[in-house]
Amino acid sequence: PKEKNPFIAFVLGGPGSGKGTQCAKIVETFGFTHLSAGDLLRKEISSNSDSGTMILDTIKEGRIVPSEVTVKLIQREMESSENYKFLIDGFPRSEENRMAFERISGAEPNVVLFFDIPEEEMVKRVLSRNEGRVDDNIDTVKKRLKVFAALNLPVINHYSEKGKLFKINAIGTVDEIFEQVRPIFSSCEV
Ligand code: UP5
Ligand code: MG
Numbered sequence: 001p002k003e004k005n006p007f008i009a010f011v012l013g014g015p016g017s018g019k020g021t022q023c024a025k026i027v028e029t030f031g032f033t034h035l036s037a038g039d040l041l042r043k044e045i046s047s048n049s050d051s052g053t054m055i056l057d058t059i060k061e062g063r064i065v066p067s068e069v070t071v072k073l074i075q076r077e078m079e080s081s082e083n084y085k086f087l088i089d090g091f092p093r094s095e096e097n098r099m100a101f102e103r104i105s106g107a108e109p110n111v112v113l114f115f116d117i118p119e120e121e122m123v124k125r126v127l128s129r130n131e132g133r134v135d136d137n138i139d140t141v142k143k144r145l146k147v148f149a150a151l152n153l154p155v156i157n158h159y160s161e162k163g164k165l166f167k168i169n170a171i172g173t174v175d176e177i178f179e180q181v182r183p184i185f186s187s188c189e190v
Pocket of ligand 1: 013015019020021037062063090092172174177
């Protein structure tokens with residue numbers, strides 16, 4: 001058994017809002033373990049697992065992979081880690097995702113970050129990334145934005161009502177944005 005209860009931060013925001021970039025800064029400064037749900041799913045695709053083809057098709061369409069697949073991958077990483085502080089990046093993406101995580105892991109996040117940024121800026125960032133992601137093209141980006149607005153905003157509202165949401169203005173330089181993020185973690189003694 002781990003010495004401490006886990007400290008969980010969900011990191012939410014639309015495509016290209018800067019979740020991964022800011023998570024790297026949080027890891028560096030506060031010693032969290034970064035679990036990007038998207039990265040874990042992409043790793044499943046490249047490892048030729050049974051669900052790889054289904055995951056690839058889902059990501060190409062900008063849709064959401066079934067909760068049990070994603071929750072299992074996140075939980076496996078949490079259980080095998082020595083750390084107790086986790087950044088869960090890009091998850092939960094729907095109310096269904098959120099409830100599945102709560103049910104299967106029995107855990108809830110301590111804090112939830114939301115990187116807020118206009119759609120046209122998200123599109124610009126994603127299309128100029130150039131890392132060869134199958135979903136970084138204009139057609140899929142439009143679908144990702146629609147899915148984000150329809151399914152992820154309700155999750156954000158849920159945590160806002162619970163008083164766990166920290167909304168960050170994600171326009172500006174990486175360092176300017178991190179200066180909004182830093183006090184959230186400096187003040188919670190993790
Ligand atoms: N950039 C970053 N910060 C900047 C700044 N301040 N100023 C200017 N540029 C900035 O950043 C995006 C780009 O912008 C980069 O080039 C960066 O340098 C630059 P990044 O930090 O990568 O943004 P991020 O929010 O992480 O964007 P990402 O595209 O990863 O977000 P998505 O949520 O779309 O992608 P994710 O990998 O989480 O999910 C991909 C797909 O997987 C989903 O669409 C879905 O199909 C599937 N998925 C699920 O089904 N379930 C899940 O639980 C998770 C994913
Ligand atoms: Mg990312």
